[in-house]
Amino acid sequence: MNGPNLGSGVPVTGPPQARGCTPQDFDTWDECRLDSRVKSETAVNPVFMPKPWPVSEDEMSKNCQPTLSTPIFSPDRIFRSFEGAYHGHPNPARARNLNDTRQWYHGVYMEAGVNFTEGWAIPSSTTGVTEFRGDCFGGRLRGDLLVAKWDTNIFLVDLPDENNEELLVTDLMDVENYLDIQYAPGCNIIMMGYKYGDVGVISPSNEALTEFERENGSLPEIYDISPWRGPAKYGKPFVIGGRRFTNGKRRKPVEVRIGGVKAEVKNYGDARIEGIIPAQAAQSEVHTSAGLVDVVVHFSDDTLDILRKAFLFLKSSH
Known part of the structure; x- marks a missing residue:
């Protein structure tokens, strides 16, 4: 996201200001060299920046610097995405260690031009973003984003099914503090x-959940697994959320399999199952290359x- 970040740099709000800029004119964001003469314009967002700092005199007329704006008046922006899109590991250092070639800023360029997308404007100041991972409500919200605006609103960002489709942003509810x-x-x-020091919890009502469930209202329903990814090399605790796991003590979970790996059930209730994915069972290359598993x-x-x-096994380099 781009947006106000006072004291940490000027936000990028537009593409380079001149034509003729090629990928060779840019470094990745984590390789930009800081120059004492341009500290006020140090980029803090994950975008391509001109190299080197500063540009040599014979290239000054090209001006491949992206558009920078006044932080106070800049809207926050969510970079364009869509259902099922992958934009790299959120931790760049870990992605490099894992040799994750899918990183959009660390891969091989497939085209000569510079492709800059401004993103979707969200009313500032955005103070929190999370993905809705749950399969409740018939899975209609799964994969969409929840965006919090300080002391005002929570927005639902309904990601389009495919690239370049129109985005829908809905004011979900008003919040305070x-x-x-x-x-x-x-x-x-x-x-x-x-x-x-407040903590608030928003929970769906049983009536709303039941409305979107299967016809037989006595069957167990799995909504999510948290966390939804973890290294295959190490034992990983997890929590499965849902409904009617015990159905009034008339049933209990006897086996949990994640991508075919049998997990250990440590504790359970009617709405949650706690367990651990054994490290030894999950180390197979099949699991770490299968993508999201059931x-x-x-x-x-x-x-x-x-x-x-619902779950992604990560390959660990050590």
Whole structure:
């Protein structure tokens, strides 16, 4: 995202100001060299920047510097995305260590020109962004974004199904005194307010959940797994959120498989299952190269539920 970040640099709000800029004119954001003469324009966003700092005299007329604007009056922006898109690991250093060639800023250029997309404007000041991972409500919100605006609103960003389609931003609800937002197991939303140390939880009503579920209202329903990714080399705790896992003590979860890997169930209740993915069982190359895998839970009354493409095994370099 771009937007106000006082004291840390000027936000990038537009493409380079001159034509003729090629990928060879740019460094990746984490390789930009800081020059004492341009500290006020040090880029803090993950975009391509001109190299070297400063540009040599014979290239000054080219001006490949992106458009920088006054931070106070700049809207926040969400870079364009769509359902199922992958934009690289959120930790650049870890991505390099894992040799993740899908990183958009660390891959091989496939075209000669510079492709800059401004992104979607979101009313500033954006103070929290989280992905809605839950399969509740018939999966209609799964993969969309929740954006918190300080002390004002929570917006639902309905990502388009394909690239270049129109984005829909909806004012979901009004909030007060909350700064950050985080998705939580069971389709819950946690709001954090640092001014008074407040924590708020938004939970869907049982009536709203039931309206979108299967016809048989007694079957177990899996909504999500948290966290939704983890290294295959090390044992990974997890929480599965949902409904009717015990159905009034008439059933219990007896087996959890994540991408075919049998997990250990440590604790459970009607709305959550806690467990650990054994490290030794998950180290296979098959698991770390399969992408998002299914989560399957078997219950003692011979029922089961499947959450499709829900967990990602990560390959660790050490």
